[in-house]
Amino acid sequence: MSTAPAIEAIDLVKQFGENRAVDGVSFTVPPGSVLGLLGPNGAGKTTTVRMMTTLSEPTSGTARVAGYDVRDEPDMVRRNMGLTGQVATVDELLTGRENIRMIGGLYGIRRKDLARLEDELLQQFAIADAADRPVRSYSGGMRRRLDLAVSLIASPPVLFLDEPTTGLDPRSRSDLWDMLRHLVAQGTTLLLTTQYLEEADQLADDIVVIDHGRIIAQGTPLQLKEQAGNSSLVVTVSRATDLPAARELLARTGAEVHVDVGARKLTAAADGIADMTRVAGWLQESAIEVDDIGLSRPSLDDVFLSLTGHRAEQQAEVAGA
Structure with missing residues (x-):
């Protein structure tokens, strides 16, 4: 070739x-x-x-x-x-x-x-x-x-x-x-x-x-x-009442924690699988039940957000207006 x-x-x-x-x-x-x-x-x-x-x-x-x-x-x-x-x-x-x-x-x-x-x-x-x-x-x-x-x-x-x-x-x-x-x-x-x-x-x-x-x-x-940054650790707790305690645990990683009360979801920047494993252990020790825990890799949509300040679909709406 x-x-x-x-x-x-x-x-x-x-x-x-x-x-x-x-x-x-x-x-x-x-x-x-x-x-x-x-x-x-x-x-x-x-x-x-x-x-x-x-x-x-x-x-x-x-x-x-x-x-x-x-x-x-x-x-x-x-x-x-x-x-x-x-x-x-x-x-x-x-x-x-x-x-x-x-x-x-x-x-x-x-x-x-x-x-x-x-x-x-x-x-x-x-x-x-x-x-x-x-x-x-x-x-x-x-x-x-x-x-x-x-x-x-x-x-x-x-x-x-x-x-x-x-x-x-x-x-x-x-x-x-x-x-x-x-x-x-x-x-x-x-x-x-x-x-x-x-x-x-x-x-x-x-x-x-x-x-x-x-x-x-x-x-x-x-x-x-x-370019869009680190992966994010995403935790969905089973009970909304556990959100404050779960937030304190995630904050131990040193990252800022975002809480979505309606979805019972917490999100924080993470360095990788090591952070997820540590947080999973802390949650288990604290008897906080979770529906889901995992790493969310940056998407191309995150790239658009970091480059332009808008999500791609928002850019398209503005351009098509």
Whole structure:
């Protein structure tokens, strides 16, 4: 496998009048890996993808896809990438098989090869049983799977996915994640834009957090979580009357203790399993019954909170307002 980046953004800038939607974005994606481009609505994710896929010309800077420059070699970029946008773009009047056949014909794939390819894609994306039904009868998850199948018809080495699971139910989202993992295992490089923190955590090898057109953090999911601070020890006592005594015990660790009376829950920063073991022993010695005790690792949502002062969903609400 080549060691050259499969995707490169090089000081990308996009200006719309007085508004700088993307402001000097740079990153690289190694072959066969997944980069999560994470941020709320309006952060500049889709604009970045549009520049990298030749749909919009950068105001300044450039990008390379599979080694080809988006400014100088746009045709070669398009030959070496697939794109799945936020909304499925398949033709609802055609069947799933006809959609694949139509796009394959546009790529110039020979009829014999296309017949084999369409059967493989329909099986791979679990829509073979509905292959000859009009797409308008498909569920949202089935349409997204067909959209992804169509984008892979020419076996591109690089695939851009712009919020691919928006609007899907949890089961369909999980199924699509499994399919994407399979593609990466076969060597496909993915750039995934999302505002779902769990999605980035599940799929991405590296994450770039973008807000107001600028990169505000990047690293592996673990590295970003470590920026958000230590793990938290969470204890749920069986009786609300034990909360004051349990609070005193947790305070022995030297950490500030947060008490949620309604949930009978206490939370304090912890260094790891050693703190949890000590506190569990103290609770047992004091005959304080607990419903649950455990460590809560920082989440990507905590990363957003530490970087921006807002939870990710709050950022999205503000941006979408």
